[in-house]
Amino acid sequence: MSTFQDRKVTGIVFNIQKYSVHDGPGIRTIVFTKGCPLSCRWCSNPESQMLKPQMAFNATRCIGTDKCHYCIPACPYQAIKAEGNALNIDCTHCNECESIACSKACPAGSIITYGQTRTVEDVLNAVAQDAIFYTRSGGGMTISGGEPLFQKDFALALLREARRRRIKTAIETCGCYEWERLEEAAPLLNYVLFDVKHTDSEKHKWATGVGNELILSNLKKLLETFPELPVQVRTPVIPGFNDDEETARSIGKLLKGYANVSFEALPYHRLGTQKYAFLGREYPMGEVSLPAGVAERVQAIVDEERGAK
Ligand code: SF4
Numbered sequence: 001m002s003t004f005q006d007r008k009v010t011g012i013v014f015n016i017q018k019y020s021v022h023d024g025p026g027i028r029t030i031v032f033t034k035g036c037p038l039s040c041r042w043c044s045n046p047e048s049q050m051l052k053p054q055m056a057f058n059a060t061r062c063i064g065t066d067k068c069h070y071c072i073p074a075c076p077y078q079a080i081k082a083e084g085n086a087l088n089i090d091c092t093h094c095n096e097c098e099s100i101a102c103s104k105a106c107p108a109g110s111i112i113t114y115g116q117t118r119t120v121e122d123v124l125n126a127v128a129q130d131a132i133f134y135t136r137s138g139g140g141m142t143i144s145g146g147e148p149l150f151q152k153d154f155a156l157a158l159l160r161e162a163r164r165r166r167i168k169t170a171i172e173t174c175g176c177y178e179w180e181r182l183e184e185a186a187p188l189l190n191y192v193l194f195d196v197k198h199t200d201s202e203k204h205k206w207a208t209g210v211g212n213e214l215i216l217s218n219l220k221k222l223l224e225t226f227p228e229l230p231v232q233v234r235t236p237v238i239p240g241f242n243d244d245e246e247t248a249r250s251i252g253k254l255l256k257g258y259a260n261v262s263f264e265a266l267p268y269h270r271l272g273t274q275k276y277a278f279l280g281r282e283y284p285m286g287e288v289s290l291p292a293g294v295a296e297r298v299q300a301i302v303d304e305e306r307g308a309k
């Protein structure tokens with residue numbers, strides 16, 4: 001594909017976050033794309049899971065139907081009704097709604113649109129604004145999600161255009177797709193953040209909705225086919241799911257012997273729980289928390305098992 005065609009490719013993006021220092025080397029801009037084959041119980045970006053733009057409602061910002069009711073006539077499905085001074089939104093139609101007209105009509109930011117169709121050119125123009133920081137820090141652009149390769153054509157066009165602009169690239173991936181997607185993306189990448197949630201497929205399926213065979217096979221192929229590409233395997237340490245010694249040792253064994261891999265244990269956090277409420281969903285993890293020191297213990301066991309210093 002020519003670079004001109006790449007710039008016109010569109011995809012659905014729900015956030016562009018600048019000055020990140022957690023998702024790859026140096027100072028980075030994170031492009032969050034929508035769509036994911038997994039639905040992890042602890043997902044801190046539930047708005048990323050569905051491929052299309054999505055409506056959400058923050059009732060605390062609504063100024064009340066006695067003062068404002070712009071959203072009500074804006075909805076083509078008559079899904080919004082006033083009930084006294086509050087709103088009753090019947091979300092059964094919202095998955096079909098392309099325009100999310102209620103959000104555009106709301107002056108208070110109470111009705112949120114998660115996701116916007118954007119061109120590669122538009123996204124890279126935003127990313128390139130911080131080019132000076134990337135040069136000084138060794139940073140660049142990280143595509144995250146959701147799963148970046150769920151919108152494969154968009155992700156590849158973003159990576160090619162970033163390369164054309166001499167911006168270093170990374171993806172944060174769940175690894176769950178046919179190998180050819182990663183095989184095509186890898187030569188365009190300077191760094192890969194690869195999530196491994198569990199080595200036991202049944203447990204993985206219980207927590208994420210899918211087994212892990214494809215994920216672990218893709219990780220192995222990535223490490224072996226592209227030995228020069230730095231890969232950081234990350235495990236979100238989830239209480240009662242993968243915070244035990246046996247699981248940590250099995251992850252360490254998986255990574256043993258590869259020179260191009262590093263590992264980071266990410267402590268479970270509860271950021272994003274509010275977004276479940278905005279989306280009218282229950283947070284699947286309930287009230288659990290991760291005791292202090294557990295993620296550090298997992299990190300130490302994995303490092304010991306894989307033979308890292
Ligand atoms: S997202 Fe669409 S269908 Fe749902 S309330 Fe808003 S305008 Fe109506």
Ligand code: SF4
Nearest residue numbers: 062063068071106108
């Ligand atoms: S337009 Fe916004 S502020 Fe006004 S009633 Fe609807 S949700 Fe509330």
